[in-house]
Amino acid sequence: MTKFSHLTAGLAALTLASFPSAALAQLPEPVRAMIDAAIATGDEAKVRTVIDIARTTNPDDGAQLDQLLAGFEIQLAANQAEEAAAMEAEIRSAGILENWTGQGELGAFRSSGNADNTGISASLALSKDGINWRHKLAGRADYQRSEGVTTREQYLASYELNYKITDRLFAYALGQYERDSFQGFSARYSGSGGLGYDVLTDGPTLSVKAGPAWRRTELVGGGTTSNIAGLAAADFDWAISDNLTFTQDATALVQSGSSTFVSDTGLQASISDAVSVRLSYTVEHDTDPPARAVETDTLSRITVIYGF
Numbered sequence: 001m002t003k004f005s006h007l008t009a010g011l012a013a014l015t016l017a018s019f020p021s022a023a024l025a026q027l028p029e030p031v032r033a034m035i036d037a038a039i040a041t042g043d044e045a046k047v048r049t050v051i052d053i054a055r056t057t058n059p060d061d062g063a064q065l066d067q068l069l070a071g072f073e074i075q076l077a078a079n080q081a082e083e084a085a086a087m088e089a090e091i092r093s094a095g096i097l098e099n100w101t102g103q104g105e106l107g108a109f110r111s112s113g114n115a116d117n118t119g120i121s122a123s124l125a126l127s128k129d130g131i132n133w134r135h136k137l138a139g140r141a142d143y144q145r146s147e148g149v150t151t152r153e154q155y156l157a158s159y160e161l162n163y164k165i166t167d168r169l170f171a172y173a174l175g176q177y178e179r180d181s182f183q184g185f186s187a188r189y190s191g192s193g194g195l196g197y198d199v200l201t202d203g204p205t206l207s208v209k210a211g212p213a214w215r216r217t218e219l220v221g222g223g224t225t226s227n228i229a230g231l232a233a234a235d236f237d238w239a240i241s242d243n244l245t246f247t248q249d250a251t252a253l254v255q256s257g258s259s260t261f262v263s264d265t266g267l268q269a270s271i272s273d274a275v276s277v278r279l280s281y282t283v284e285h286d287t288d289p290p291a292r293a294v295e296t297d298t299l300s301r302i303t304v305i306y307g308f
Contacts, residue, residue: 026058026060026061026064027054027058027061027064028058031054031057031058031061034050034054035047035050035051035054035068038050038051039068039072042076042079044072044073044076047069047072048069051065051068051069088131091129091130091131092131094130099128099129099130100126100127100128101126101127101128101307101308102124102125102126102127102137102307102308103124103125103305103306103307103308104122104123104124104125104305104306104308105121105122105123105124105278105303105304105305106120106121106122106303106304107120107121107122107278107301107302107303107304108120108121108301108302108303112298113294113296113297113298114182114183114293114294114297118144119142119143119144119151119152120142120143120144121140121141121142121301121303122140122141123138123139123140123141123303124137124138124139124140125137125138125139126138132163132164133161133162133163133164134161134162134164134170135159135160135161135162136158136159136160136161136162137158137159138156138157138158138159139155139156139157139158140154140155140156140157141154141155141156142154142155142299152182153179153180153181153182154178154179154180154182154183155177155178155179155180156176156177156178156179157176157177158174158175158176158177159174159175159176160172160173160174160175161173161174162196167198168197168198168199168201169195169196169197169198170195170196170197170198170209171193171194171195171196172192172193172194172195172196172209172211173191173192173193174190174191174192174193174231175189175190175191176189176190176191177189178190181220182293182297183284183286183289183290183293183297184219184220184221184289184290184291184292184293185217185218185219185220185290186218186219186220187217187218188215188216188217188218189215189216190213190214190215190216190229190231190253191213191214191215192211192212192213192214192231192253193211193212194209194210194211194212194231195209195210195211196208196209196210197209203238203239204236204237204238204239205235205236205237205238206234206235206236206237207234207235208232208233208234208235209231209232209233210230210231210232210233211230211231212228212229212230212231213228213229213230213231213253213255214226214227214228214229215227215229215253215255219290220290221290221291225257227255227256227257228255229253229254229255229259230253230254230255231251231252231253231254232251232252232254233249233250233251233252234248234249234250235248235249236248236249242270243269243270244267244268244269244270245267245268245269245270246266246267246268247264247265247266247267247268247280248263248264248265248266249262249263249264250262250263250264257288258286258287258288258289259286259287259288260284260285260286260287261284261285262282262283262284262285263282263283264280264281264282265280265281265282266278266279266280266281267279267280268305273307274306274307274308275304275305275306275307276304276305276307277302277303277304277305278301278302278303278304278305279300279301279302280300280301280302280303281298281299281300281301282298282299282300282301283296283297283298284296284297284298284299285297
């Protein structure tokens, strides 16, 4: 559905015939037809441009043109308010499985550090925006088996719930599960809650969040650790052009013992409305990793993304 699809239905009837004929008597027929066509599109910028041109070519008809523009803006505001109310009603009445959007990724990777190999990468990300709440679900798997031996096995799943306090400020609750035997743990659970803020919303977007956290790690060789920690994260997206987007995500979980810092840098190129290709480079650094694991692990991926 296009941006103006709900507006054009009401605006199509808002032609010059809607105004008193005496007020429009001086407008030449070609000018009237041109303004009619612009109004029918529902595009405010286009209507203003056409009326500005008409002012130049018909300087004596300024009052009539002002009347036309004022009437158009009144109808446009009414239609926008109606559309916003309809969208809000749809969101409020949506069921638990409705109004989700997301994307799936599938591709290959090459790693260095704890393992030096190539393999398969797959992920799924889902989000749902409500009036006051936002839900985010994510999962990722990186796996390779070579000559009967698993050389990389990394899984991650997370759920984040946001409550919108203002247009930019929000509270969050985050739960996450990880598994990576090559980093020395069979399972790692973490939970965090705090505040976030959308720093940039127009053009490039930047969202940050921070709060206390808890993490429990189950080691491959046996034993578990549990720690209170602090989490800070940033999510930056920049649409360089209509078809090219730069992304940078960074997360820091700081605790006594081993702290973890993760950076994911990506470049995404659109092939169609639904399909794109992404190149990414992920660096994960643990300050005190388990025995036989290195501090820094890197992963380069090339994936095909399908958005829905």
